[in-house]
Amino acid sequence: MKQYIAEKIEQALTLLKQDGVITGEISEITIDRTRDKAHGDFASNIALKTAKAAGKNPRELAQLIIEALGEDAKITKTEIAGPGFINFFVNEGEKFAVIKQILTAKDQFGKSNFGAGKKVQVEFVSANPTGPLHVGHGRGAAYGASVADLLEYVGYQVHREYYVNDAGRQMDILAASVWLRYLQQLGLEFPFPVNGYKGDYIHDIAKSLLEKHSDKFKVELYQLKDGLPADEVDGGDKEKYIDAVITRAKQLLEDSYRTVFDEGLDQILADIEDDLRGFGIVYQNWFSERSLTEDGTVERALTKLQDQGYIYEKDGALWFKSSEFGDEKDRAVKRSNGEYTYFASDIAYHVNKVDRGFDQIIDVWGADHHGYIPRVEAAMTASGVNAEKLKVLLVQFAILYRGGEKAQMSTRSGEFITLRELRDEVGTDAARFFYVMRKSEQHLDFDLDLAKSESSDNPVYYIQYAHARVCSVMRQLQEKGLTFDQQQGEENLVLLTEEQEQKIVKTLAKYPEMILYAAKNREPHQVCHYLRELSNDLHTYYNAHVFIVDEEKLRNARLLLINAVRQVLNNGLELLSVSAPQEM
RNA sequence: GUCCCGGUAGCUCAGCAGGAUAGAGCAACAGAUUCCUAAUCUGUAGGUCAGAGGUUCGAAUCCUCUUCGGGACGCCA
Numbered sequence: 001m002k003q004y005i006a007e008k009i010e011q012a013l014t015l016l017k018q019d020g021v022i023t024g025e026i027s028e029i030t031i032d033r034t035r036d037k038a039h040g041d042f043a044s045n046i047a048l049k050t051a052k053a054a055g056k057n058p059r060e061l062a063q064l065i066i067e068a069l070g071e072d073a074k075i076t077k078t079e080i081a082g083p084g085f086i087n088f089f090v091n092e093g094e095k096f097a098v099i100k101q102i103l104t105a106k107d108q109f110g111k112s113n114f115g116a117g118k119k120v121q122v123e124f125v126s127a128n129p130t131g132p133l134h135v136g137h138g139r140g141a142a143y144g145a146s147v148a149d150l151l152e153y154v155g156y157q158v159h160r161e162y163y164v165n166d167a168g169r170q171m172d173i174l175a176a177s178v179w180l181r182y183l184q185q186l187g188l189e190f191p192f193p194v195n196g197y198k199g200d201y202i203h204d205i206a207k208s209l210l211e212k213h214s215d216k217f218k219v220e221l222y223q224l225k226d227g228l229p230a231d232e233v234d235g236g237d238k239e240k241y242i243d244a245v246i247t248r249a250k251q252l253l254e255d256s257y258r259t260v261f262d263e264g265l266d267q268i269l270a271d272i273e274d275d276l277r278g279f280g281i282v283y284q285n286w287f288s289e290r291s292l293t294e295d296g297t298v299e300r301a302l303t304k305l306q307d308q309g310y311i312y313e314k315d316g317a318l319w320f321k322s323s324e325f326g327d328e329k330d331r332a333v334k335r336s337n338g339e340y341t342y343f344a345s346d347i348a349y350h351v352n353k354v355d356r357g358f359d360q361i362i363d364v365w366g367a368d369h370h371g372y373i374p375r376v377e378a379a380m381t382a383s384g385v386n387a388e389k390l391k392v393l394l395v396q397f398a399i400l401y402r403g404g405e406k407a408q409m410s411t412r413s414g415e416f417i418t419l420r421e422l423r424d425e426v427g428t429d430a431a432r433f434f435y436v437m438r439k440s441e442q443h444l445d446f447d448l449d450l451a452k453s454e455s456s457d458n459p460v461y462y463i464q465y466a467h468a469r470v471c472s473v474m475r476q477l478q479e480k481g482l483t484f485d486q487q488q489g490e491e492n493l494v495l496l497t498e499e500q501e502q503k504i505v506k507t508l509a510k511y512p513e514m515i516l517y518a519a520k521n522r523e524p525h526q527v528c529h530y531l532r533e534l535s536n537d538l539h540t541y542y543n544a545h546v547f548i549v550d551e552e553k554l555r556n557a558r559l560l561l562i563n564a565v566r567q568v569l570n571n572g573l574e575l576l577s578v579s580a581p582q583e584m
Numbered sequence: 585g586u587c588c589c590g591g592u593a594g595c596u597c598a599g600c601a602g603g604a605u606a607g608a609g610c611a612a613c614a615g616a617u618u619c620c621u622a623a624u625c626u627g628u629a630g631g632u633c634a635g636a637g638g639u640u641c642g643a644a645u646c647c648u649c650u651u652c653g654g655g656a657c658g659c660c661a
Contacts, residue, residue: 045603437597476620532608540625542620544625
């Protein structure tokens, strides 16, 4: 309907332009749903916006537009209001059309082909596989997944990808940590490095390494310790110490180092994948960073930049002239020790993304990485790929609260609370919903007590209960030996004259617009707010009127309406990967 | 110092491709159940939209400055 009115106005304006009434530019046509019923159903400010170009006062122009609109069966009345708004009153029967649309389209209602099949890649989470996902990763996971799902919903071809940082120093630290725990399990006694990974899961990985390979990777204590610098506890540098341990591990283990390394990587990655699947997230691809180095992609990407003169050497390291492309300063791509930096593989990765033919590339990053954006864009531009295809979405931190207190640390291990612990505590539904409830660039206060509570204060329960309530009414109908006659309901929708019914119809009609807006702006929180509103409409209606009335026509019309509500609640919840229970 | 995000009711937040009287939820207070789930609903109260300028017929929304809070500024990832 909104679209329909916009088109009508466009026609009217074209007409006026032909007649020479309007000479200047016509602004974009916007149609708003009115807040006040006295202002009709829809309103447009087009006369206000175009007044200057037309050289007329707004009300005068509005009158001319209305005249040019002509008669229309769907619109019962138009009027000029305030400074020059045009208010539209829509035919009653026309408003109910959405109910039939919902029940015909079912779970397809709200979907569209706005994206026209364009290929979009969404990369999110991409946490280092050095340990289980924690609650800090949860928001990026829920947000990235919802954005991806929204885009798919409106017709994009979406490719979800997890970039696995399976190379680099952090992974070496992991491998060394696993090996040291393995040695300790074999009876070697030595203090664990200050900078090593100390989580319980490291012991588990070491244990399975021991089970699979027995003492194959065992060395004597002197081989391990001799000649190593001091760790922090002994007055040394913890960074230098752990690097020396890594070097020693590689020397002693030789080819077996990779086995130890992969044992840690594979187990943690399997855990992450399982965790995310449990969180309702499935990727199309897990992209290995290591593969970029191994197949020479990184080398080629850097050579290309070098050939164009964007790489230079300083202090034994290689630098990319990102400052020539808008970055604050130049960035290192190869360290003086000969290893590529993370940035080097990221250059290769982003060029690779574009090469794979995506029309749009979306990276979901933590807000603390925002300073990283200019250098990646600089690298893309310097590499001759279109940096405008990249859109980085930043997600602010989520702070967990329990009993009014911050609860970032896990009470048991003293480490960060894992995502899995969170899901166990509040459930996947609540976690998915709470994480996307706020605008992504807004800090999120995640109230664990609220997420767990089975009360109307909890928006998840509130919405799910609205869905269950409709199902419950339908069960009641059956118990009373009555059947729902959809056909008769459709024929009698005009009987829905109560204000709560009118409100529901209005809210239902907004769903597709809301979805499109949310997708275009990558704002899944819009869906949350919408679902709460629709649920509120339903609960209000429920309390004000009985649906299963004796009068058959009215009864079926009402049941039709609440079934439409149930369908839309179901669609919205499904989009957020939150379940829509039949009963609670 | 530079850059990013934020400041809206006591609290948590919507609204910000400019539009008509700034909205929810929680908390507070007052109510509603012989009736489809009270896991619900209704009502009351609550505001210098951080502050100051500017653009505009019109600003919470756009621009500038100030201020407060969070974050980022590595040969880490």
